[in-house]
Amino acid sequence: MTRAPHYHILIVLGVPELSATENDYITVFALHGTAFTSAVYEKVISLAGDHGIRFVAINRRDYPGSTPLATEDTSTLTSGSDEQKAAFLRDRGIETATFIDRFVQQFGVPPISRDGKSGGFALLGWSLGNVAALSAVTNIDALPDDARQRWAAGMRALILHEPPTVAIGTPLPPKVWSPQIDQSIPAEHRDAFFAQWVTSYFKHADLSTRDLDAISYILPATFRAPSIYSMSDAQLEKILYLLPASGTDMLFMVFCAAAANASYKKACFDPEVRRLLTKLRVSAITGDATCAFSLSAYWAMEADDEAHGGGMIGFRVIEGVNHFVHWDEPELTLRVFRELL
Numbered sequence: 001m002t003r004a005p006h007y008h009i010l011i012v013l014g015v016p017e018l019s020a021t022e023n024d025y026i027t028v029f030a031l032h033g034t035a036f037t038s039a040v041y042e043k044v045i046s047l048a049g050d051h052g053i054r055f056v057a058i059n060r061r062d063y064p065g066s067t068p069l070a071t072e073d074t075s076t077l078t079s080g081s082d083e084q085k086a087a088f089l090r091d092r093g094i095e096t097a098t099f100i101d102r103f104v105q106q107f108g109v110p111p112i113s114r115d116g117k118s119g120g121f122a123l124l125g126w127s128l129g130n131v132a133a134l135s136a137v138t139n140i141d142a143l144p145d146d147a148r149q150r151w152a153a154g155m156r157a158l159i160l161h162e163p164p165t166v167a168i169g170t171p172l173p174p175k176v177w178s179p180q181i182d183q184s185i186p187a188e189h190r191d192a193f194f195a196q197w198v199t200s201y202f203k204h205a206d207l208s209t210r211d212l213d214a215i216s217y218i219l220p221a222t223f224r225a226p227s228i229y230s231m232s233d234a235q236l237e238k239i240l241y242l243l244p245a246s247g248t249d250m251l252f253m254v255f256c257a258a259a260a261n262a263s264y265k266k267a268c269f270d271p272e273v274r275r276l277l278t279k280l281r282v283s284a285i286t287g288d289a290t291c292a293f294s295l296s297a298y299w300a301m302e303a304d305d306e307a308h309g310g311g312m313i314g315f316r317v318i319e320g321v322n323h324f325v326h327w328d329e330p331e332l333t334l335r336v337f338r339e340l341l
Helices: 038-050 071-079 084-105 128-138 145-154 187-197 233-239 248-255 259-268 271-276 292-307 330-340
Strands: 009-011 024-033 053-058 123-128 155-161 281-286 312-317
Touching: 024 038, 024 084, 024 128, 038 053, 038 071, 038 233, 038 330, 053 084, 053 281, 053 330, 071 084, 071 248, 084 123, 084 259, 123 128, 123 248, 128 155, 128 248, 128 259, 128 281, 145 155, 155 330, 259 292, 281 330, 292 312, 312 330
Parallel strands: 024 053, 024 123, 123 155, 155 281, 281 312
Antiparallel strands: 009 053
């Protein structure tokens, strides 16, 4: 990278209103998923101060207001070597980590309090946004010494909010389905179809079994309307951005599983990362009415955590919610986030 990219952000810069002192809050940096911008967090942002959180929602590369990816990046995703794809992912992580460090320097983040209840910052990945979140943590050792020290002092939590299998590089379930990959749907309608389908609610069988056949892969349930139906035209204008969904996001999802898996495993299980980030708490959360791709990933993370002796990742299932809990249930979302910080 010859120059740092520009990121568009949505943020409440002030000290949260209910903070007892000017230092009594936690800063959360959030990375959105595919097809939906950082504006999907507008309800959470409006309420975050009530929960002692300063919430910073970042538009990823190739999304409005942020620096587009270069042509050579697209070429790397489609036809690059494994080493080049790993380097692409490493660059996205370093960019994200560097942005956070510059934010800390420019706007300030209170130190983590002695009792650990306030101060510092957390990184939240939602859906495909987990790719950059995980890579940022993975590549802390690539930062300059002073930036690495600021991360070590301030980084308190990594929240993995429903990463799909493609975000952590684990195998797709045999029955996986999405409008984006269904060739019977006209190409010009696939992304828009996906945007409605992914906001739906699903009724699964007993998910505690970790049985892939317990998942409802295709047909949404009818007990609650899809989240997108409660978004006004004006809100959708800001929230929905489909171009990367069939562009660079899709290319990453199709061609970069090995790089994604290596990044995820280092961020979550590498002892050196934990040595550098001694205060780091990693959590994975999912709704039990969400779409299939995040449930199988959640189980894969549980299995990986067990294989590493357990306790490296904390797990939380939220009953009755879908992939867009932060839109449909912002108060509940913030309560859960606060518990994981």
